[in-house]
Amino acid sequence: MIAVVAPAGYGKSTLLAEWAADQPRVGWVSIDKRDNDPAVLLTYLAVAVDRIEPIDVVFGRWRASLGVGIADVGELVAAIGSMSGPVALVLDQAEAITNRSARDVIAELAIRLPAGCRLAIGSRHEAPVPTARLRAQRALVEIGAPELGMNRVEAGELLAWAGVAVPDDAVDDLHRQTEGWAAGLYLAALALNAGGGGGIPAARDFSGDDRFMGDYLRSEFLSNASLLTYALPIMSAQTLLELARAYIALGDRSGGRAVLRQLFDILQHRPQLGTIANQAGDLRSRLESLGAEMLGVSSLTTAELRLLPLLLTHLSQADIGERLFLSRNTVKSHTKSIYRKLGVTSRGETINKMLELGVVSNP
Numbered sequence: 001m002i003a004v005v006a007p008a009g010y011g012k013s014t015l016l017a018e019w020a021a022d023q024p025r026v027g028w029v030s031i032d033k034r035d036n037d038p039a040v041l042l043t044y045l046a047v048a049v050d051r052i053e054p055i056d057v058v059f060g061r062w063r064a065s066l067g068v069g070i071a072d073v074g075e076l077v078a079a080i081g082s083m084s085g086p087v088a089l090v091l092d093q094a095e096a097i098t099n100r101s102a103r104d105v106i107a108e109l110a111i112r113l114p115a116g117c118r119l120a121i122g123s124r125h126e127a128p129v130p131t132a133r134l135r136a137q138r139a140l141v142e143i144g145a146p147e148l149g150m151n152r153v154e155a156g157e158l159l160a161w162a163g164v165a166v167p168d169d170a171v172d173d174l175h176r177q178t179e180g181w182a183a184g185l186y187l188a189a190l191a192l193n194a195g196g197g198g199g200i201p202a203a204r205d206f207s208g209d210d211r212f213m214g215d216y217l218r219s220e221f222l223s224n225a226s227l228l229t230y231a232l233p234i235m236s237a238q239t240l241l242e243l244a245r246a247y248i249a250l251g252d253r254s255g256g257r258a259v260l261r262q263l264f265d266i267l268q269h270r271p272q273l274g275t276i277a278n279q280a281g282d283l284r285s286r287l288e289s290l291g292a293e294m295l296g297v298s299s300l301t302t303a304e305l306r307l308l309p310l311l312l313t314h315l316s317q318a319d320i321g322e323r324l325f326l327s328r329n330t331v332k333s334h335t336k337s338i339y340r341k342l343g344v345t346s347r348g349e350t351i352n353k354m355l356e357l358g359v360v361s362n363p
Contacts, residue, residue: 001113002019003131004120004143005123005127011182013092016122025052028092032303032326033303037102041097041105046076055083077109077113080114085116087118092122092325093122093123097128106127107128107130149180155175158182162190237263238276240260240263241280244280256287257287263276304334304337308338317331
């Protein structure tokens with residue numbers, strides 16, 4: 001059992017993909033909220049195994065049954081055990097599994113997987129497996145943010161690869177500010193390149209108010225607040241300001257209030273964050289003055305925010321699904337939800353609305 005657990009941007013999926021490439025017989029399941037059901041999860045696991053080698057399982061039976069749970073894992077385990085050789089299974093984005101019965105399915109599979117088989121899980125939170133038991137059996141390999149984070153030398157190599165030439169002390173500053181967070185280092189490189197090579201001052205001033213970092217944190221924060229504990233307080237505050245502006249643009253009072261509460265909590269402990277307190281106060285006033293006609297507009301989910309930028313491209317729904325590791329039906333469902341929430345009826349209208357609200361920028 002391999003558990004890769006770290007916040008967004010640490011390269012969990014990349015590491016798992018590299019590991020999977022070395023496995024002769026591997027099945028991959030990218031989990032989303034639609035899999036947060038034991039019957040659906042078992043079905044997709046069985047499909048992944050069947051793609052390696054046909055197994056004797058009636059697909060769809062679980063999805064049509066009530067009361068599916070850990071007792072049904074035995075059938076899948078037996079089918080895996082009857083295969084001609086060991087297999088490896090990868091479950092990525094396992095943080096999407098919050099249903100207790102679905103988490104029990106993964107735990108049971110981890111315990112009962114036949115000898116020689118391997119299960120690798122990528123998650124932003126603790127993997128849904130009995131870690132204490134697996135540790136005692138010496139059957140668990142744990143990889144976290146400290147192991148995934150880049151060291152000083154690797155940080156310098158990434159910046160050089162991205163075309164950023166800065167002296168050693170500036171690399172030290174960036175490495176310290178990002179704590180080896182790969183996504184943060186790469187976003188810093190983008191910001192420095194976009195700034196025309198500002199050199200040492202630009203490197204030392206890099207923070208959450210940079211547009212590249214802000215875009216990334218804004219989308220990821222909606223699904224994982226713990227990510228911001230890996231950034232500077234100014235990054236957290238700037239991201240929350242942008243989120244509040246987005247909620248106001250969408251007319252979502254409840255979402256805006258929740259974000260501003262978090263922002264004022266930060267300001268209570270760090271009141272010296274420049275003009276952020278004044279900006280937060282202005283946004284709170286704007287939020288409370290929203291007209292009643294705006295109250296029906298809903299906020300966009302994390303999955304929908306990830307899909308939004310791709311709607312600006314020529315990509316088809318199938319192509320978007322491949323990029324986001326989603327089925328075509330899931331992409332279609334997210335797109336329809338976006339239409340409804342933004343009050344539009346076509347992809348073209350969606351693009352115009354997104355640009356008007358400032359949710360995305362012109363490509």
